[in-house]
Amino acid sequence: MILCFDMERERLRRQFGMGRVKSRMKRFAAVVLSLAVMVPVGVFGTSQTAKADGPTGAGLAAHAMTAYNEGWAYSYGSASPGAVDCSGLIYSYYGVGGIRSDMMAMSPQTGSIGTLPEIPGLGLYMPGHVGVYVGGGMCVDARDYGSGVCYGSVSSMGWTNWFYVYGVDYGDATVTVDPSVGAGSSSNPSGGGADYVEDTPAEPVYLQLGSSGAEVAKLQQRLAELGYFNDGATEYFGEYTAECLKAFQAKAGYEATGILDPDTEALLYSDSAPSNLPAVYEGGEFAEEIHTIQQKLIQLQYMTGETTGFYGDQTKAAVAKFQTVVGLESTGVYDNTTRSKLEASDAPSNPEAAVIKKGDAGEEVTELQNRLILLRYMIGDASGTFDDATEAAVKEYQTTNSLEATGIVDKAMKDVLYSDKALRSPEADNLKLGYVGDDVKALQMKLAKLDLYQGGASGTFDKATEQAVKSFEEENGLRVTGVADLTVRIAIDAVINSLDLGPTYARNTDMTVQAAAITEIDEGASSNTTTSIVLGVLFGSLVLFGAVIVFYVKKNPYIVKVLRTRLSQLRGTK
Structure with missing residues (x-):
């Protein structure tokens, strides 16, 4: 074998020169070594003879050399001939190795x-x-996308452990250790020479950079629950997972190794695991972030008004409504799940945003109430809260305007309510306590002319105005209600016109006193002249009264009673 190796080296030197001999020789050595591995397997029948029906250690070594010689590519997650990752190189040989993400544990x-x-x-x-390990101090591994399947010395890599591959038959070989040397050798029961057999449990293997499998996915999911991992579980322990685990370890006060050791694992899956999640708001908190939360809720029309930075009842109710819309439990508690939903770019707007109903509050309700007050469906001041009185006013408005009386203000109602088409309340002309408007102001001015109202003309039908109307009704034989309906207002106009009192309009001034006042204007006039003036005034008043009767009787027969009373007074004066 050595002679063959030397001859090949000399042939390459002559053909290519020394510059390319080394690389060629490395591959040649790999081929020779693979043959050295396979010859005992097929010829000599040693203790590692490959069985035809199952995987053997020699067979796995030959398989690895084949992958190198054929230039198999690296492909993460793959375990098929031609494309493998590191565990896939082993697994592609009869499916050995057990759990690919943790072959050492198996x-x-x-x-x-x-x-x-x-x-x-x-x-x-x-x-x-x-x-x-392929023997002779050499190894094969599927390294990365750039390198593919590599062949090299064991010492050139950072290997920390060797292990029997699960499912591989190593024959009768056992591992012995010579304590004086510190290196192992293989032997079989007939070989002798073995004086110590290693009998220690497998060293623990922890999840760390490069690990893969279901346990890694579990780790990633737990880190995500605690707010350290913001990506989907991939089952691969990469740089990002390592950094997230380091962040957890640092917060827990552990050394940030990025390795899931037993202490880290025990704390990670315990109830006392430190969280990296943002704050949870349950109600009553002040925080700068709450301004942002409220701003988003206002934008999505779950609440109205200005941001306050206080997580009060209105904000909590808006959050609860949002939770219902996105399918979460409607607690009103702003937790991390709710936060992720609200901060999403596709966070849904309030589907009821165009509707105002009982229980709502805010500027939109105030605007609604002011409009209903102007149209005289409501009286008083706008409170900003959609209460029972507001609901009753809305229903009355809907009935008057031929809408379904639901008590809910929808878009259809708004379109009419805030337009010139909105009909006033049927009671709008029956001026009463709480009404506001120019017609109220005109009524107050007339009552003042009759010396029944002492306050300024404010345009608001207040208690003083109501009392003045009652006084007029009582003095003129009308039903005392304090409401200045059309009949009362016509009567007030009739009295003012009939007496023609001028700018002062003194109350209860009879015609004799008025005649005397006119007589005093011209002290030099004779008695006959004075009498003629008085008679002329009386006659003119009667004619005027007759004209008023004809005009107003056509308008309202009820005015006859008023006129009869005033005529009786005139007859008494005469």
């Missing part, structure tokens, strides 16, 4: 790399990577 026997025995087909391990 091994019946392992040892440190310093005790590596001369048994072709042993598995080699370093954190996140495995390979195959």
Whole structure:
């Protein structure tokens, strides 16, 4: 074999020169070594003879050499001839190795790399990577996309352990260790010379960079639950997973190794695992982040008004409504799940945003109430809360405007309510307590002319205005209600016009007193002249009264009663 090797080296030197001999010789050595591995398997029938119906250590070594010689590519997750990853190189040989993400854990026997025995087909391990020992101090491993399947010395790699590959038959070979040397050798029961058999349990293997499988996915999911991992589980322990695990270890006060050792694992899956999740708001908190939360809720029309930074009842109710819309439990508690939903670019708007109903509050409700007050479906001041009175006013408005009386303000109602088409309340002309408007102001001015109202004309039908109306109704024989309906207002106009009192309009001034006032204007007039003036005034008043009667009786027969009362007063004066 050595002669063959030397002859080949000389042939290559002559053909290519020394510059290319080394690379050629390396591949030639690999071929020779693979033959050396396979010859005992097929010819000499040693303790490692390959069985025709199952995997053997020598067979696995030959399989690995074939992968190298044929230039198999590296492909993560693959275990098919021609394209494999590190565990796939082993697994592609009869499906051996057990759990691909943790072949060491499945091994019946392992040892440190310093005790590596001369048994072709042993598995080699370093954190996140495995390979195959092919004998003679050489190994084969599927390394990465750039390198593919590689062949080299064991010492050139960072292997930490060797292991029996699960499912591989190594014959009667056992591993012995000479304590004085620290290196292992292989033997069979008839070979002799073995004075110590290693009988230690397999060294623990921890998830770390390069690991893969379901346990890695479980780790990633747990880190995500605690707010350290913000990506989907991939079952591969890459750089990002390592950094996330380091962050967890640092927060827990552990050394940030990025390796899931027993202490880290125990804490990670416990209830006391430190969380990296943002704050949870349950109600009553002040925080800068709450401004952002409220701003988003306002934008999506779950609440109205300005941001306050306080997580109060209104914010909690808005969050609860949002949770219902996105299919979460409606707790009103702003947790991380709710946060992720609200911060999503496709966070849904409030489907009820165009609807105002009982229980709502805010500026939109205030605007609604002011409009209903103007149209006289409501009285008083706007409270900003959609209460029973507001609901009753909305229903009355809907009935008057031929809408379904639901008590809920939808878009259809808004379109009419805030337009010129909105009909006023049927009671709009019956001025009463709480009404506001120019017609109220005009009524107050007339009542003042009759000396029944002392306050300024504010345009608000207040208690003083109501009392003035009642006084007028009582003095003129009308039903006392305090409501200035059309009949009362016509009566007020009739009295003012009939007396023609001028700018002062003194109350209860009879015609004799008025005549006397006119007489005093011209002290030099004769008695006959004064009498003529008085009679003229009386006659003119009667004519005017007659005209008023004809006009207003057509409007409202009820005014006859008022006119009769005033005529009786005039007759008494006369």
